[in-house]
Amino acid sequence: MGIELKDVSKTFEVKGRKVEALKPTDLIINDGEIFGLIGFSGAGKSTLLRLINLLERPTTGSITVNGVALDRLSEKELRIKRQKIGMIFQQFNLIESKTVYENIEFVLKASKFDRHQVKSRVAELLELVGLSDKVHSFPGNLSGGQKQRVGIARALANDPEVLLCDEATSALDPDTTKNILKLLRKINKNLGITIVLITHEMEVIKEVADRVGVMSDGEIIETNDVYNIFSHPEHKVTQGFVQDIYDFVIPPHIVETDQSRVITIKFLNENAEANYVNQLYRHFDLEISILNGRIEYINDMPLGFLMLHVQGGSGEIGKLKRFIEESKGIEEAEIYE
Amino acid sequence: MNRLVEISPLLYKALLETTLMVSISIFFAVLIGLPLGILLYITANPLLFKIKPLNAFLGALTNVIRSFPFIILIVAIMPLATWLTNSSHGPVFASVALSIASIPLFARLVETSFNGIDKGVIEASIAGGASLFLIITDVLIPEAKRGITQAITLTIISVVAFSATAGVVGGGGIGDLAIRYGYYRYDTVTMVATVVVLIIIVQLIQIIGDYLSQRQEGR
Numbered sequence: 145m146g147i148e149l150k151d152v153s154k155t156f157e158v159k160g161r162k163v164e165a166l167k168p169t170d171l172i173i174n175d176g177e178i179f180g181l182i183g184f185s186g187a188g189k190s191t192l193l194r195l196i197n198l199l200e201r202p203t204t205g206s207i208t209v210n211g212v213a214l215d216r217l218s219e220k221e222l223r224i225k226r227q228k229i230g231m232i233f234q235q236f237n238l239i240e241s242k243t244v245y246e247n248i249e250f251v252l253k254a255s256k257f258d259r260h261q262v263k264s265r266v267a268e269l270l271e272l273v274g275l276s277d278k279v280h281s282f283p284g285n286l287s288g289g290q291k292q293r294v295g296i297a298r299a300l301a302n303d304p305e306v307l308l309c310d311e312a313t314s315a316l317d318p319d320t321t322k323n324i325l326k327l328l329r330k331i332n333k334n335l336g337i338t339i340v341l342i343t344h345e346m347e348v349i350k351e352v353a354d355r356v357g358v359m360s361d362g363e364i365i366e367t368n369d370v371y372n373i374f375s376h377p378e379h380k381v382t383q384g385f386v387q388d389i390y391d392f393v394i395p396p397h398i399v400e401t402d403q404s405r406v407i408t409i410k411f412l413n414e415n416a417e418a419n420y421v422n423q424l425y426r427h428f429d430l431e432i433s434i435l436n437g438r439i440e441y442i443n444d445m446p447l448g449f450l451m452l453h454v455q456g457g458s459g460e461i462g463k464l465k466r467f468i469e470e471s472k473g474i475e476e477a478e479i480y481e
Numbered sequence: 482m483n484r485l486v487e488i489s490p491l492l493y494k495a496l497l498e499t500t501l502m503v504s505i506s507i508f509f510a511v512l513i514g515l516p517l518g519i520l521l522y523i524t525a526n527p528l529l530f531k532i533k534p535l536n537a538f539l540g541a542l543t544n545v546i547r548s549f550p551f552i553i554l555i556v557a558i559m560p561l562a563t564w565l566t567n568s569s570h571g572p573v574f575a576s577v578a579l580s581i582a583s584i585p586l587f588a589r590l591v592e593t594s595f596n597g598i599d600k601g602v603i604e605a606s607i608a609g610g611a612s613l614f615l616i617i618t619d620v621l622i623p624e625a626k627r628g629i630t631q632a633i634t635l636t637i638i639s640v641v642a643f644s645a646t647a648g649v650v651g652g653g654g655i656g657d658l659a660i661r662y663g664y665y666r667y668d669t670v671t672m673v674a675t676v677v678v679l680i681i682i683v684q685l686i687q688i689i690g691d692y693l694s695q696r697q698e699g700r
Contacts, residue, residue, distance in 0.1 A: 197608055227610035237605035242621040250619050254611040308608075440522065 146308065146338060147173040152157045154191050165191040165265050167363040168204060170249065173355075175210070177300050178332050178339040180349040180370070182385060183359030186397050189342040192359070193308055196340060201255060212434060227255045230299030230337075234311035236291040244270070244294050244410045245279050269297040273327060285328040289320035296327065300335070302389045303333030307331070309341035313348060325352045346385045350374070350442055375412055382481035389440050390480045392451045398435075402458040407465070408451045408477040415473030416448030428464050430456035449477060484670040486679055491658060492674065496654035497683075498572045503637055504645045506579035510587040515629075517584065518591025518676070519617060530613055543585040545607070551646050575652025579640055582628050587636045594628025595621055627694045634690025638683050655679055659673050 154166040166188045173179045181189045194200040195207055196213050207214045209229060217225060238247050257265065270276045273293040285293055292312060293345045299307055313321040329352055332339050343349065349356050349370060356373050358366040360381045365371070377383045379448070383390075394406050411420070416439050424432055438453035454461055466474050517539065523529040524536035548556065553577040562577035563569055598621065606616045621630070645656020655675050663672025 199608060223610045223612060225610075226608060229608070231605065232607040233601055233605060235501075235599075235601050237599065237601040238623060239602055239606075239620055241626060250606070250615075251611065253619065254609055254615055282631040287531075293678075300604075300608070430671060 146175040146177075147171075147210075147340065148208040149192075149195070150206050150208070152192075152195060152202045152207060154188075154195060154200055155203045160298045164362050165359075166195070169364055169366075171357065171364060173338060174346070176336050176338055177354045178228045178328070178341070178352055180353030180356040181342040181364075182344065182346065182349055182356060183342075183358055183381075183472075184344060187359040188362040190310060193310055193342050195307070196308055197226055197231060197434075198313075199260075200221075212357065216298055224255075227251070227302040228304050229306045229308060230302070230304035231310065232299050232312045234297040234314045236283070236288075236315075236318070238294055238298075239292060240283050242245065243280050243282055244275070244343040247283070247294060248298050248301050251298050255302045265301065266297075269301055272300070272331075275319045280461075282368070282423045288316050289324060290323055293314065296324075296331070300331065300337075304337060306338045306340065309339060311343060312341060314343065314345070321348070322351065325349060327353055334456075346388065350440075353471075354443070358385065371445050371447070374440070374442050375447050377480070387480040389438075389447070389449075390477065392436050392449065392479055394451075395435060398453055403457045403461075404453070405461050405469070406453055407450065407468070408436075408449060408479065409468060410475050410477035411439075411446070411448035411450070411473070413445055413447075418444035418473075420474060421450070424452075424464070427467070428454075428460055430460050430464060432456045484664065484668075488671050489663070491662075491671075492655070493677065495653055495655045495658040495675070496678070499644055499655045502576050502647060502652060502654055504639050505573065505576035506583050507641050509580035509631065509638055510640075511585040511633065513580075514584045514587030514636075515591055517588035518595070519590060519621065521592040522595040522621070526603070528600070528607060530546070535628065543588055546585045547589070549582075551578070551582055551643050552649065554582055555646065555650055559658065560630075562650075570651030572647070572652050572654065573654070575644070575647035575654075577641055577652050578650075579647065582638050583636050583692045584645055586639060587632055590632035590635060591625070591629055591642055594632060595624035597628060598624045627686060630690060630694035634686060634694070637686050637690075641679065641682060643685070653684070680681060 149169055149171040150165065151168050151170060153168040156163045156165055156481065168263065181192060183189045193449065195202050196209065202333065205322055214225065214226060214284050215380065239250065240332060245266055248269060249262055252262050252265060267276065270279055272298050275290060275293045278286060278290060284293065316324060325348065325365055329341060354368050356370050357364045358379060359382060366382050367381045373382060374386050374389065377386045392408055398406060400406060430452065433453045434450065435453050437449060439446045439448040452463060465476065468474055498683045521536065521539055524532045524539065535550055558578055558581060564575050565577055566574050568574050600619060601623065603616065606620050644652065646661060648655055648660055650659030655678055659675035662668045663675060
């Protein structure tokens with residue numbers, strides 16, 4: 145189950161020129177997870193997202209959502225399947241001439257929802273997104289965060305299996321972003337809805353995603369758990385995205401020689417909170433001073449960094465390096481710029 | 482002043498004729514022009530119901546009718562008008578030509594209002610699994626309501642202007658009065674009076690139209 149893209153590609157024709165927005169791609173998104181796609185604009189993430197509900201038709205390949213191959217459906221079957229794939233947007237895309245109530249009622253009409261139960265269903269949805277007092281407001285009178293909550297309520301109206309989020313927080317301020325992401329988490333947990341979100345902000349991924357795919361130039365260049373993406377980014381583009389937590393600057397007055405080295409240690413998982421520093425002081429005949437240190441929490445798992453300035457014999461420094469290499473759960477960090 | 486009193490029955494009759502012609506033609510302009518405008522829009526929109534040949538055909542048809550100078554259109558469709566109204570002159574007879582002229586005008590104005598709708602809203606509706614019919618009735622028309630109201634206002638005013646020419650087939654109306662008495666007979670009082678009446682009519686229509694379209698804002 146879940147979402148499966150097999151050999152899916154998309155080529156647009158722009159003024160007679162062919163532009164490959166998505167190179168042939170295989171991707172599996174598991175049932176019930178929050179999968180993030182990150183990339184710069186033009187990387188193809190928006191195209192990929194729109195392929196999942198066939199807003200864009202793939203040039204090649206097939207798309208399966210919970211066991212149903214979308215490209216084999218008739219127009220009408222696809223329409224009904226889409227009611228089970230909710231979508232929210234960066235610009236919210238609400239019907240401005242309709243009230244909050246009518247906006248949600250609209251998608252219930254689309255699914256021929258029992259008319260007598262529309263009212264209670266809308267109330268239930270607005271309760272879920274925390275907007276019960278705005279039921280008769282027009283979108284024009286709502287803040288960005290409130291509009292997105294309406295968007296979410298609308299997307300959830302027909303009990304979808306999947307929720308697609310197209311840069312859903314990019315037009316919102318940081319506080320509102322956090323609240324919306326919290327809401328998405330809650331929806332994922334309580335309703336078990338699979339969420340696929342695209343973003344260009346690593347913060348969003350860190351806050352909410354379970355797994356992440358990094359896109360560049362129309363392909364997914366790296367897929368991994370969010371923690372692993374942060375702790376072991378492999379691709380250059382990925383390293384660029386996570387560099388914020390790696391931005392340790394070596395103080396300019398420190399001159400590195402054989403007897404004077406700056407070493408940054410990365411502590412993985414629970415080791416981030418363990419007491420390695422004592423061991424370093426105890427076991428090595430070195431002058432060790434701490435230059436910088438921090439612990440990031442990713443999906444509630446710690447990822448720690450400690451930047452040390454070590455001075456002493458070069459042999460002893462070598463031993464220290466070997467110790468780091470051989471110890472479980474710690475390693476020397478590279479600095480990505 | 483005497484002359485004004487003299488022409489007032491004429492003016493009254495002309496006013497009725499104008500009202501009749503405008504009412505008939507605006508009725509058909511909306512009845513046929515609105516669906517035509519919708520069709521023009523959805524057959525051009527890849528998200529909705531893109532059929533390039535149909536769109537090209539409808540577009541060309543619209544343009545052809547709109548290209549006709551109104552007086553020539555009246556003459557050209559005379560046989561059709563005779564067949565439809567079973568007469569050969571009068572305001573109802575003239576209304577056939579007026580309707581035919583205003584349908585494509587209104588359709589194009591409606592299409593323009595639809596073009597102003599945010600593409601994202603339509604995309605969201607499709608992603609929500611709405612049918613084309615529901616999108617038309619619940620998204621396109623409500624979202625373009627303001628533009629459509631303005632289109633109706635503009636079309637009414639254009640029909641008032643066109644209707645002056647309707648005199649050639651005995652349509653009557655205020656514009657015709659201005660031409661026949663004011664222009665051909667050098668009757669300045671009638672000319673001025675009719676023009677003033679026309680100005681008042683156009684102003685009134687515009688004010689009412691603006692009021693209605695403002696009210697529809699509703700946010």
